[in-house]
Amino acid sequence: MKNLFKILFLSLIWGQDCEEGVEVELWGWCYNIEETTQLELSNSGLTGEIPPEIGDLINLTYLNLLSNELTGEIPVEIGNLTNLTILGLMDNQLTGEIPPEIGNLINLTYLNLYSNQLTGDIPPEIGNLTNLWYLELQMNQLTGQIPSEISNLVNLTILHLNDNNLSGEIPGNICDLTIDWSGGTDLIHEIPLRYFDVDNNNLCPPYPDCLINQEPFTDVNNNGIWDVGEPFEDTNESGYYDEDQIGYQDTSNCEELLCDDGYVELWGQCYNIEETTVLDLGGNQLSSEIPSEICNLTNLTELELGGNQLSGEIPSCIGNLTNLTFIHLEYNQLSGGIPSEIGNLTNLIWLNFVHNQLTGEIPSSICNINMNWSNPDNFNIYENQLCPPYPECIEDYVGEQDTSECIECSETNGDLNNDNILDILDIVSTVNCILSDSCDECSDVNDDEITNILDIVEMINIILDN
16 A cells, blocks of 8 residues: 555656756656655556666665666666665666676665676676675576675675576685575574575586585574574584585586596596606697696606697796606607706706707706706707707707707897997897887897896996996
């Protein structure tokens, strides 16, 4: 009866003129901009879009448009209502994305957008709403991942994201929230309560620890909800609720995790990080690049990947494998340079990179290795495209190299214009190549495999010393 009277009353004053600058018209009713602090229009038969003029009611603290027939997008002007503490737009037909401007409403304690047709990602700006204790976004068509910024909502007690199309992994920092993950019981109606709900999405494992294997709590305060400090209890046979907090998830598009913790996956196989000391995969028709995950096997002493179809560059993290005594990458299609981190492998006795497509200069750091360079059974980098000048320790042992694509640098270090003098013209040329990202190895004066301000400083020092 109350809502019927409200509708009849609105119809009587429909179309009246509002005082410009003092009042704003919403659905045929004039509201005083300064004096309106609450707008309760739930179940009022409202249709059409939410007028952007609603953003003029800057003193609103309460806005409830529950259960109408509102359509269109949530206006970005909603972000002007920075005094709002309660915002309810649930059970309408709103479309489009949640506007990021909603992150301006830093005084919100209650936000409910339940049962609309909202699409797109949950905006990360929602993490600005640190006063929220209640957040309902369920029964929409939201996609993408749950933003990690949701962990900023330190006062959150209820979080419902169920019945959407959310995907990816749930951010681990969601466990920073103090929600009662296992739920509770409505003592009055004797029904279970879910304070956290992500049921019926496309969320992928692994799931954060706080969302699985949670035991029910002891309701010390006898209020039907979990309060901080109340202990959990072991009441069922197994002592745990098995992933009830996750609910149903369509994981058909999730990438299956092949390996357990403590293992690394390489070419479809799992290797124990601590126990793997020898990796012999030579002649196994392996393709693609050498995965950087191989560098997690820090106890490796032997690495044999020769005779495959590997491509791409040798990962620079190979320098982490300081226990290596043996590395064979021969007869592949590896390209790029030999990483300077190779010099970290001071225990190497055997190194074979024969018959690849390695290019550029060999880093001088290779001379950190104490190896029998003259014996090709120990050291062999023949049949590549490696360019001179070669480090002194190996200059007589590089074997046949295709140097047709090599850039010949001046004998004077840093002499880019090849006039055999290092001067201000070479500095200008170096600055220009840095700015245009067109530097080659001739401008790498300090031999760190990159041309930057340090090379310019080195050039200036050389000029001043002379």
